[in-house]
Amino acid sequence: MTEEKIVKHFQVSDPEQAVSLMGNQDKNLKLLEEGLNVTLNAFGNDIKITGTSQAASRSYAVLSNLVELIAQGITISSGDVVSAIKMANRGTLTHFQALYQTELIKDRRGKPIRVKNFGQRQYVQTVANNDVTFGIGPAGTGKTFLAVVMAVAAMKNGSVEKLILTRPAVEAGESLGFLPGDLKEKADPYLRPIYDALYAVLGAEHTARLLDRGVIEIAPLAYMRGRTLDDAFVILDEAQNTTPAQMKMFLTRLGFGSKMIVNGDVTQIDLPRHANSGLVQAHRILKNIPHIGFVNFSAADVVRHPVVASIIAAYDQQGDQQAAKNKQNM
Template structure:
C-alpha cells in the first residue's frame, strides 16, 4: 500500500528582502517547485510553508536553502537554475549545486555572468578545456551550441585563438533548400540561426557583425571547409548528426596547430537521406579512446529549457525504444 503520509515544514527567510530573488517575480519559481516535486509551497512574509510527502518536503526545503545561499552571494536566479536544482536533488547530487556557480565562463552582451547549469554541462566544459577535439552528443536544449560559442569567444578574448569558425552541414530537414531565395549563403543562413543567436547573446549583434566583416568570425556551410587547414582557430561543427562519414572525416582532418574543435549533434534527429549513414554515429564508435578526443553524452536530464521539453524528449525516446 502506498504511503500517503503528509507533512508540513517551514523555511524561514533570514532576510525578507531576498524573497523575490528566491521565489521569482510573481512567485514563478513556486509553481516550478510545486509541479516538479509534487508539493504545496505557501509563502507568508518571511516564512515559506512546504507541504506534501515527507521525502519531497525535505527535498524542497534543501533546495530552498541552496537557492537562498546563492541569492545571499548576489547571484540572480532564473527558472533554469530551479530546474537544475530539482534534477540534481532527484539524482542525489544536490551537494554539488553551489559548485556550479563558482566559475563564470564569460559575461554576456548584457553583462550577465554565463555559468554552467548542471553537471552534464560542467563535464562538457572540462572536456573542451583539456582536449583538442570534443564531441557533445545529446538532445536539443542541453546548451551544447551556446556553451561551445561561449568557450570559443572566451578563447578569442584570451588570445588563445585568432579566429572562430562555425559550421554545419546544409541538410534539408523536410524542406527544400533549392526553393529558398538568394545565393548559397542566403539559403544556408536560416540553418545557422542558432549559432547567430548564441553569438548575438554573448557579443551583441553589432560587435558580432564587425568581427564577421573582419573575418575573425566565419560562419559557413560544411562544404566550404574542404581543402583547408585550420590553424589557430576555434572550430565548431553543429548538427553533426547530418554529416556523412566522408564529411566527418574531411572535417576532423582540417584540425591545425593551436586549434580546438567541438562537434555537436543529436543522433535522434538525423535528416540524411535513408541510405546515408551518419558520420557522427561512426565517429563515436571509431574515435573513442583516441588521445586528445573526448565524448560527452547529454541526456534529457541535462535539458535546460522548459521542464516540459525534457518530458517530450523522454516520451519520444520511450516510443522509439518500444
C-alpha cells in the same frame, strides 16, 4: 502502501531574500511543487513544506541552495530553480553551488554567463581538457550556445586567433536548390542558431565587424574541404546530418593550436534514407582515442521550459518501444 507525509518548515531571515526566493506570484514555489512533488505554503518568511520524507528533504535542500545564491547577490531565474530541482532528483545537488563559481564570459549586456546544470559543467570541463569534444544530446541542452561562449572566451584570452562555425546544409523536407543566391547565401538560414548565439554574446554590430574582418567565419561544411585550421576554435553544429566521409573530412582539418567541438542529436537525423550518420560512426570508432572527449546530454539537461524535457522524454520512450516492437517482429 502510501508513504506517510511529513511537514518541514523553511525559514528565510531576510524579507527581501524571501521575495526573491518565492518569485513573482510565487512562480518559483509552483515550480518546486511540481518538480519535487510537494506542497508549499508561504506565510511571511516561513515556507511550510508538506510531502514524503524524501521529497520534503529534497525541497528543503533546494530552498537552502537557492537562498545561498541570493545571499551572494545572484538573481535567480526560473531556469536556476529548474536546474536545482533536476540536480536534486538526480542526486547531484552537492555540485549546484559550484555551477555559479565559474564565470565563462560576460554577455553583450555585461551579465555573467555560467553553466546551468551538471551536464553543462561536464561539457565545459571536457572541452578544456581535450582537443576535440563531441556534445551529443537533444535540443535545448545549450550545446551550441555554450560552444560559442567558449569559442569567444578563447578568442578574447588569446588562445585562438579566429572562430570558425559550420554545419551541414541538410534539413528535413527542404532543399537548398529552391533558395536564392550562392551556396553560402543558401546556407545562411540554416546557420541562424549560430548567429543567434553570437548576437547574444557579442551583439549584432560587433559580430558583423568580426565577420567582415574574417576573425569569425560562418560557412557551410562544404567550405572546409582542403583546409588546415591552425590557431582556430572550430565548431560543427548539427553533426548528426554529416555523412561518414564529411565527418572524416572535417575532423582531419584540425591544425596546431586549435580546438574542435562537434555537436549533434542522433535522434534528429535528416539525411536521405539509408544514409549513415557520420556522428553515429564517430561515436563508435573514436571514443577511446586520447585527446578526444564525449559528453552525452539527456532530457534532464534541457534548460528550456520544463515541459520541453517531458516532451523529449515521451518521444524517447515511444522510440524505445517502437524499436523493441520491431526487434520482436524480426
